Amino acid sequence: MARIVAGIGVSHVPAIGAAMDRGKTGTPYWEPLFKGYEPARKWLAELAPDAAIIVYNDHASAFSLEIIPTFLIGVAERFPIADEGFGPRPVPIVEGHSELAWHLAESLILDEFDMTIANAMPVDHGLTVPLSVTCGQATAWPFPVIPLCVNVVQYPPPTGARCFKLGRAIRRAVESFDRDMKIVIYGTGGMSHQLQGERAGLINRRFDIAFLDGMTRDPQALSRISHTEYMREAGSEGVEMVMWHVMRGALDEDAAEVYRHYHVPASNTAAGLLILENRSGA
Numbered sequence: 001m002a003r004i005v006a007g008i009g010v011s012h013v014p015a016i017g018a019a020m021d022r023g024k025t026g027t028p029y030w031e032p033l034f035k036g037y038e039p040a041r042k043w044l045a046e047l048a049p050d051a052a053i054i055v056y057n058d059h060a061s062a063f064s065l066e067i068i069p070t071f072l073i074g075v076a077e078r079f080p081i082a083d084e085g086f087g088p089r090p091v092p093i094v095e096g097h098s099e100l101a102w103h104l105a106e107s108l109i110l111d112e113f114d115m116t117i118a119n120a121m122p123v124d125h126g127l128t129v130p131l132s133v134t135c136g137q138a139t140a141w142p143f144p145v146i147p148l149c150v151n152v153v154q155y156p157p158p159t160g161a162r163c164f165k166l167g168r169a170i171r172r173a174v175e176s177f178d179r180d181m182k183i184v185i186y187g188t189g190g191m192s193h194q195l196q197g198e199r200a201g202l203i204n205r206r207f208d209i210a211f212l213d214g215m216t217r218d219p220q221a222l223s224r225i226s227h228t229e230y231m232r233e234a235g236s237e238g239v240e241m242v243m244w245h246v247m248r249g250a251l252d253e254d255a256a257e258v259y260r261h262y263h264v265p266a267s268n269t270a271a272g273l274l275i276l277e278n279r280s281g282a
């Protein structure tokens with residue numbers, strides 16, 4: 001059977017991708033952030049997963065505010081890179097895994113999660129930056145990717161607890177796929193940040209570190225943080241952190257933290273990275 005062997009929580013700050021694309025990762029501003037990514041890249045290369053599920057949000061690239069899916073799964077064979085206003089990022093096209101994605105769609109919907117199905121869509125920095133952060137500047141991504149979008153752009157987003165339950169259902173779906181595959185799941189977005197208004201530039205290190213700690217220590221309790229608390233403590237865009245709960249819900253209750261990296265600032269946000277492994281083994 002297929003198995004989820006590990007989870008990665010990672011910020012998807014667009015400026016991180018731009019720093020890579022423009023060759024700026026060695027500058028004094030960016031170097032400390034990128035140094036911290038190196039152990040994660042080594043870990044992932046050694047793990048060599050057969051596929052990844054990347055939980056992220058679209059930033060009005062594939063969908064406008066005319067249609068807002070709460071949860072969506074991409075079942076295409078490949079996903080082009082979105083043009084977010086400066087041309088598409090110069091990164092490889094994202095190859096999908098249509099067979100597994102359709103299996104997940106069927107399993108999740110029959111398990112009472114009403115997924116929207118995307119047969120074609122571009123993917124934006126929400127998905128490509130986590131790939132760049134964890135895989136480096138590749139000529140082709142090392143594994144196929146199943147994009148899974150969560151609405152965190154238009155109120156109301158799903159609750160963290162609902163996201164956690166979706167993670168549980170994803171795990172059941174993966175384990176019912178009759179193929180020997182190692183799967184990694186990403187939860188992306190956050191950490192604390194607010195892009196507009198009087199509190200623009202808000203960073204709450206205490207909240208972010210407690211969130212990273214809680215991912216290992218008590219993920220179920222962590223998943224019950226309310227939208228109001230995210231906005232108050234982590235800024236209006238900090239609500240993206242609900243997507244980490246999808247990743248966490250797909251792992252063992254006692255999954256082990258194997259690496260973390262937290263850095264401020266990355267553009268006007270905090271950047272976090274957390275790797276959790278299932279003890280049941282890769």
Ligand SMILES: [Fe+2]
Binds near residue numbers: 012057059190240
């Ligand atoms: Fe985002």
